[in-house]
Amino acid sequence: MPDRPLARLALVLLFFAAVVPCVAQEEQEPVKVYTEEVRLPVVAYDERERFDPTLDKDDVLVLEDGVPQHVRSVRRVPANVLLVFDMGGQVTAARAADATAGAALRILDGLREGDRVAFINNSGRAEVLQDWTQDQAAARQVLKTKLLCASCSRLSVFSAKRSRLSECLALAGAKLKEQPVGNTHVVVFTDGLEAQSRDEIRADEIARDAVRSLLASQASVHVFSFAALVEKAVNYRNSPVSVGGTGNTVRVVIDTDFEMRRWFKNYALATKRREAQLAELAREAGGRVLLPQTPEEVLDLAGKVSRDVGAQYVVTYTPLRAFRRDGEDGGERRRADVRARRMGLQLFTLRSVVTAPPRVSQDER
Numbered sequence: 043m044p045d046r047p048l049a050r051l052a053l054v055l056l057f058f059a060a061v062v063p064c065v066a067q068e069e070q071e072p073v074k075v076y077t078e079e080v081r082l083p084v085v086a087y088d089e090r091e092r093f094d095p096t097l098d099k100d101d102v103l104v105l106e107d108g109v110p111q112h113v114r115s116v117r118r119v120p121a122n123v124l125l126v127f128d129m130g131g132q133v134t135a136a137r138a139a140d141a142t143a144g145a146a147l148r149i150l151d152g153l154r155e156g157d158r159v160a161f162i163n164n165s166g167r168a169e170v171l172q173d174w175t176q177d178q179a180a181a182r183q184v185l186k187t188k189l190l191c192a193s194c195s196r197l198s199v200f201s202a203k204r205s206r207l208s209e210c211l212a213l214a215g216a217k218l219k220e221q222p223v224g225n226t227h228v229v230v231f232t233d234g235l236e237a238q239s240r241d242e243i244r245a246d247e248i249a250r251d252a253v254r255s256l257l258a259s260q261a262s263v264h265v266f267s268f269a270a271l272v273e274k275a276v277n278y279r280n281s282p283v284s285v286g287g288t289g290n291t292v293r294v295v296i297d298t299d300f301e302m303r304r305w306f307k308n309y310a311l312a313t314k315r316r317e318a319q320l321a322e323l324a325r326e327a328g329g330r331v332l333l334p335q336t337p338e339e340v341l342d343l344a345g346k347v348s349r350d351v352g353a354q355y356v357v358t359y360t361p362l363r364a365f366r367r368d369g370e371d372g373g374e375r376r377r378a379d380v381r382a383r384r385m386g387l388q389l390f391t392l393r394s395v396v397t398a399p400p401r402v403s404q405d406e407r
Contacts, residue, residue: 078365079114080106080399081224082357082378082391083262085350089386093353102389103381104359106396111359120156121351122174122221123149123229124261127189128164128210130203130234138268141337142231145266145344146185149229152348153178160217163189168209174220205234205316208249211323215255223399224356226261227392228329229347232320233268235312243308245316248323256327260399262392263329264347269310269317270335276310328395350392365398374398 082104086094097116104111125146129138153159159181161172172184207230214228237244256263317333324331332347334340357380366374378396382389 078361078399079358080361080378080396081260082359082380082396083225083393084116084355084357084380084389084391085353086355087353087388089388091388094387097355097387099357101382101384101387102357103383104357105379105381106359106361106363107376108379109362111362113357113359115358116355119222119225119356120158121153121225121227121354122158122160122218123153123227123351124160124162124214124217125149126162126210126214126228126230126232127171128205128207128230128232128234130164130205138233138271138337141334141340142266143185143189144341145231146189147182148341148344149348149351150178150182150185152345152352154352157351158221161185161189162210162213162217164206164210166203168206168213170213170217174217203234204238205232205236207232208246208252211248211252212255215252215259218256218259218261223260225351225354226259227347227351228256228259228261228263230263230265230320232266232316233272233313235309235316238309238312240305243305243312245312245319248319253323253326256323257397260393260397261327261329263324263327265320265324265329265331266340266343267317267320267331267333269313270333271337272313273310276306326395328393330392354392367398 084097084102086097088094099113099116102113102116104113127142127146129142150159156176157178158174158176159172159178160170160174161181161184163169163171165171171188172181175181211230214230218226218228235244236246317331321331323329332343334343361376365376375395375397377394378391379394380389380391
């Protein structure tokens with residue numbers, strides 16, 4: 043008869059031999075831990091307002107609702123620039139067209155190697171005129187041949203007749219999902235109204251779904267509004283008395299078409315309402331609205347946009363306080379700000395509003 047203590051010991055050893063590998067196997071399986079990483083676009087200039095190529099994470103202070111955050115990384119990544127053309131205004135068609143064409147070309151000229159660009163156009167419907175491409179020469183060719191009228195050098199998008207801004211922005215949101223969050227920009231050119239016939243003038247509110255799609259993209263939004271150009275054109279056109287002539291002749295014209303003067307005045311007022319909507323869009327999306335007073339200023343502002351895109355870094359940080367993910371806009375929104383920790387360094391963010399970022403899965407053992 044075998045010794046009972048030895049038998050018990052043998053049984054115990056067999057038990058552990060069977061159990062320990064299972065426990066070890068369970069312990070080796072990774073545990074997924076989800077973190078939130080906010081990617082903030084930050085523009086860096088030196089004291090001479092030139093791009094600073096030496097930015098480091100120790101140079102940046104990020105404040106989220108006024109609370110300092112821990113910066114995890116600072117890096118340069120290629121830019122994704124989406125140009126949206128929603129033109130069709132009846133009052134400033136020629137001047138706004140020429141200015142928009144020049145502005146678009148200036149932005150293309152400022153792109154670096156590896157940057158991507160795409161075009162969305164309102165030509166009776168919102169459509170992708172140029173898909174994402176790194177071939178800047180091809181993009182310029184599309185701009186010149188499909189958006190520019192070869193005989194008059196003006197944007198052919200004026201055949202659209204009216205604005206389709208909400209549709210264009212919704213399509214923009216869908217296109218932006220194709221690119222990673224980071225150095226992403228939407229440049230919107232718009233000057234029209236939803237209804238601008240002789241019988242009706244209407245500036246519809248921008249659809250909330252379209253705004254939400256931009257919020258989800260976390261892109262920097264630059265909106266060009268031509269309300270000031272419209273106002274100047276209307277004031278000039280509605281002058282009741284105009285004086286002209288050539289040589290020794292003087293011609294005085296008195297405008298007695300009160301109905302048409304009233305129409306132009308209402309058009310200018312509706313355009314100002316549209317400008318307020320665009321300012322709200324920029325505020326909601328964490329971007330900015332650009333209000334050129336002259337066609338020449340459109341080019342200057344486009345140069346500034348191009349310069350900011352070229353001087354941008356992506357700064358990442360993990361928020362100290364987790365975001366709430368409720369509400370119709372997909373989650374909590376906070377204000378982000380950046381400060382320089384180094385003398386002579388100038389920093390600012392093009393997107394001062396941050397929303398709940400996607401959760402990043404990390405494996406821990």
